[in-house]
Amino acid sequence: MPIPAGLSGQLAGLLGPRGWVAAPDAAPWQRDWLDRYGEPPLGVARPASTAEVAAVMRLCHAAGVAAVPQGGNTGLCGGAVLDRPGGVILSLSRMAAIGVPDPASGAIEVEAGAVLATLHQALDGTGLMFPLHLGAEGSARIGGLIGTNAGGSHAFRYGMMGDLVLGLEVVLPDGTVWDGLRAVQKDNAGYQLRRVFVGSEGSLGIVTRAVLRLFPAPRQRASALLALPDLAAAVAFGTRLRAEAGEFLTGLEFFSDLGLDLALKHVSSVGYPLSIRGGAYVLVEVASGSDLVPLDDILGGVLEWGMEAGLVLDGALAASEAQRAAFWRLREEQPEGQRLEGPQLKHDIAVPPGRIAEFVTSAAALCEALLPGVRINPFGHLGDGNIHYNLSPPQGAADFAGTEARLALRLARLATDMGGSFAAEHGLGRSKVALADALRPPTERALMAALKRAFDPRGRLNPGVVVGQPESCP
Amino acid sequence: MPIPAGLSGQLAGLLGPRGWVAAPDAAPWQRDWLDRYGEPPLGVARPASTAEVAAVMRLCHAAGVAAVPQGGNTGLCGGAVLDRPGGVILSLSRMAAIGVPDPASGAIEVEAGAVLATLHQALDGTGLMFPLHLGAEGSARIGGLIGTNAGGSHAFRYGMMGDLVLGLEVVLPDGTVWDGLRAVQKDNAGYQLRRVFVGSEGSLGIVTRAVLRLFPAPRQRASALLALPDLAAAVAFGTRLRAEAGEFLTGLEFFSDLGLDLALKHVSSVGYPLSIRGGAYVLVEVASGSDLVPLDDILGGVLEWGMEAGLVLDGALAASEAQRAAFWRLREEQPEGQRLEGPQLKHDIAVPPGRIAEFVTSAAALCEALLPGVRINPFGHLGDGNIHYNLSPPQGAADFAGTEARLALRLARLATDMGGSFAAEHGLGRSKVALADALRPPTERALMAALKRAFDPRGRLNPGVVVGQPESCP
CATH class of the missing domain: 3.30.70.2740 (Alpha-Beta Plaits)
Incomplete structure (x- = not known):
């Protein structure tokens, strides 16, 4: 790709010194999280508004230069860096505003650069919560979570990121802005465009703002750690648990005996609290918005059934918040234990x-x-x-x-x-x-190639992700 | 549009006498539910398999003839009939097979012509249920519900039709078949194609089969009918109810005093069970998979709060299944009361x-x-x-x-x-x-026009819905 000499200057003029990081200083944005991908960019655009994103895209479009949006750059598949030298990385980190939650509608508007954990914190004490949780939540940003249709541990109950997006604002490859910032669950006024952008890894448009669905914050929860003979037992136990406590199930995680070994070997702060080892381990978490629900009894009842049925070898209900956190660390340190191996x-x-x-x-x-x-x-x-x-x-x-x-x-x-x-x-x-x-x-x-071509006919937006290089519309 | 003389004969040969209804006998399929739309078709194709749907589409594609899929033809917007004479209506009613529900995975495969109420009945006694409910469920078919991304009264808790579809099989305008029959909630192996087809009203492809998400059937429920001063009170009450009982809320419906008048005036079997009239009425239904949840106490507690706060003027908890049904009829007969006016x-x-x-x-x-x-x-x-x-x-x-x-x-x-x-x-x-x-x-x-063009470049599939006539790819 020819690198037009003038684009860097145009972008610097447009965005100012805080908003344009030219090539020599762009190293912190160049490579992906696992350091496997990422060619040197022309520079990093750090727009502060949708209008600036649109202006950046207009300039890139005119210059025929590729652009890739980058959120927290925590992805594991290299989707937020360049596959060729000389393109522009669009970092949304300066667009991180979080709106006022609306308890009556269960919604909040956020900018794409907001960090997930910051959104969680902003909702503390409001009686509302945003239910997406994953390991990278301290760095991952809303736009990236939308672009990858992130999942995590609560998806079974609350859905994936795409299920939590009510509305979107998206800048298209030529710099026009699609205002899809609706705030309702039911909207069939045409094709489900917001669903097209979700999971498209920045290859169809650049998400700048979103209206997210909020849920009532639970008032109580209960957690249990279980040792089971094998994964078949875990599946059978999970089926029963869904039937008895499906509406409360915020977490149903599993890990293996090898994973437990590796975590215990490499992560010093992790300990195993049960007296029997198993072939598989399950972490259960249930939560309710009502204080009247006997969560411990419900969870305990399924545990008892599981023990009588020979599906559960050993188990413990968390007796404190500290114990709950210790249970979760066993699951969450699985990647770290293995990485250190x-x-x-x-x-x-x-x-x-x-x-x-x-x-x-x-x-x-x-x-x-x-x-x-x-x-x-x-x-x-x-x-x-x-x-x-x-x-x-x-x-x-x-x-x-x-x-x-x-x-x-x-x-x-x-x-x-x-x-x-x-x-x-x-x-x-x-x-x-x-x-x-x-x-x-x-x-x-x-x-998929037809969809890419329809939204990005010149193939300039995050080229090389989702589909191979599609041909342009003939 | 020129009507090729040979297409009717080709389709008759392909589909046989049960599968091809030629023009003179096509009247039962021609018009929409409200009798506002629908031009005379060349005939009605009633394929019995995906292969037959594909063959029909290949023939229509070659002949340059428009095709529109039709499910139960219960839609209120005229989306399942022809906007021009001489096209082919594809009725999916002979493809109505319902698979075996998988309790461990919470999924079932169904053909597009299956009637929603038949699916509900097929799940009776399995411990599982499919949570979409709407007035037309006795006639509406799965393919049409997917094509319109149907909502209904349970969408708040379980989602709309698109949220309940895990996988799809779709016949494209040229007769090729897209096999997207996956059965997992988490699938980010490319663009979310199944989400593109949901709500596209048969204008991008013809849904032939789907894998649907199932949920544990509730074991208990409680219902209440409330009279409130006005809709503002109803909104405030609903906000509190979501916070306290959100995970149980399968229904939260409202109607007006005029609507109550009309239903009482025109629908003889409807009665008003409360002693005070209000400016607005709310029907609440909560349900739980656990027998241990004190549903009546939870709902009663919010009712009591509402009365103390002056938001609820009068209310009753259903004491029997018959009373629950009577409450729901008040809501469900709203359209009928008004129609008869x-x-x-x-x-x-x-x-x-x-x-x-x-x-x-x-x-x-x-x-x-x-x-x-x-x-x-x-x-x-x-x-x-x-x-x-x-x-x-x-x-x-x-x-x-x-x-x-x-x-x-x-x-x-x-x-x-x-x-x-x-x-x-x-x-x-x-x-x-x-x-x-x-x-x-x-x-x-x-x-939207670009999306239509990408999937149906010749504009032959249900022309005239969703978007105006798009131009073809130049």
Whole structure:
């Protein structure tokens, strides 16, 4: 791509010294979170308003220069950096305003650069809450969460990010602004455009503002940590729990015995509070907006049933907020424990929740055949079937002996054949586009390419994510 | 459009005598539910399989003939009939298979022609339920509910139809089949194509099968009918109710004193069970999957608070299933009461739930200015802000004196200006496309036209709905 000499100057003039970071100082924005992707940009635009985003896009459009929006840059798939030198990174971090929550409507307007944890804090004490929770919430920004249709641990009850967006404001590739800032759940006045932008990884437009759905903050909760013989027992237990306590279920997480080992080995502050080890562990959290709900009795009743049925080997209800936090750390430190063990492969799989155990069994055979002794550490979200199927090399081995791509492809195909997904909540970004192209039927590939072409005919917006380079409209 | 003489014969040969209804016998399918739209078709194709749908579309595509899918034909906006003579109506009613529900995954696969109430019945006794409920459920079919992104009375808690669809199979305008039959909540392996088809009124593709999300069936419920001074009180009461009992709220409906009058006047089996009349009425229903939840206490507590706060004038908890049904009939007979009163205008508005009373006040002034004495009967869904804002002519007047279009436009603009929608849960169909074109900003119109063009470049699929005739890709 030719880099027009004048664009950097135009952008500097437009945005001022706080708003334009020219190439030599752009290093902090260049690379993705895992340092796998990201070519040097022409510079980083840090607009302070929708009008400035629109002006940046008009200039990039006129100059024929690629642009990629960047939120907290916490994504695991490299979707928020450039695939070619000389494009513009649009950091939304200066657009971080958070509006006033409306308790009567259950909604709030926020700018795309607002950090998720800051939104959580802003709602403290209002009686309302925004129910998206994930590991990166201290850095992840609303626009990025919309762009990746983020999931997390509460999605089973409250939905994914796309389900929590009532309205959007989006700057299109040519700099025009789509004002879709509605604030109602029911809106069928045409195609569901906001749903098109959700999960599009900044490749169709740049989200600048959103109206988000809020929920009443729970007034009480109860948490339990359970040891079970295996994942099949966890699935059976989860089915019963959904039937008995589905409306309260804010968390239903699982991890493996290997994962527990790694967390205990590498993360000093983690401890195991039960007396029996199992083949699988489940963390349950229930919450209610009413003080009249006997949450402990409801959760305790299902636990008792699980023990009598032989599905639960051991379990404890959290007796304090500190104990609850300790339970959650066991689950949340799973990635950290494995990271500190050495090289790893991450796969973000979803299968129908009832088939989690079946997937894990079939996947183990598949992995063992490709790389005998590979250490398998599945953990994730039992409620929605999202498995972070992570691998460590065989004991004593330094790496995966070149099996990475084959492992990824076969695991992805297994999940897809089971009615699931190989890109559940992390998206495709740059790291999984080739995998997606290998797995997508031609019809699906053509539909996605047509959608990209319809919204971004010149292919200038975050090129290289979601779909391979589509041809322009002939 | 030229009607190719050979297409009817080709379709008859393809589909056989049960599958092809030629023009002279096509009258039962020709007109919409309200008998306002529908030109004579070449015939009605009644395919029995996805392969047959695909073959029909290939033939129509080759012949350059328009096709429109039709489900239960219960829509109120004329979206499932032809806007021009000589096209093909695709009735999906022979594709009505309902799969086996999967309790562990909370999902079921159904064909597009399955009737909603039949799906409800098929799930009876399984411990699972499909939570979409609306007046037409005895006739409405799954494909049509997906095409219109149907809402109904349970949407506040469980979502709209689009939120309940995990996967789709869709036949595209040229007869190719997109297999998007996944069964997981988390799937970000590319653009959210299933969300693009939801609410597209058959203008982008023909839905043939779907994987739907199921929920645990509640084991207990409680219902209450309340009389309140006005809608402002209803909004305040609803806000409190959401905070205290949000996770149980399966219904939060409202209607007006005029609506109650009309129902009592025209529907003989309806009775009013409270001793005081109010300015507004609210029907509350809460349900729980756990027998341990003291539902009556929770609902009773909020009622008591409402009475002490002066928000509730009178109220009753349903003491039996018969009384519960009688409460619901008061709400459900609102359309019938008004229909029997004579001419009426229906508007399907949504505003942020906290602004319902404000909308109704502003709208009343607007209507009174245009047509003094017009009788206003708003009813609908307090939880999600969906107001069926229906009008009867002034007492003694035979009609609306030519104010229909102006009323519709001004009410729609008022809703839109408040962050709402003029097409909340009924869609646009043919009846609101002109209104949509008048209200949409050019950017939004261009995006929707681009989307239509991308998926249906020749504009042969249900032409005339959602967007005006878009130009083909140059």
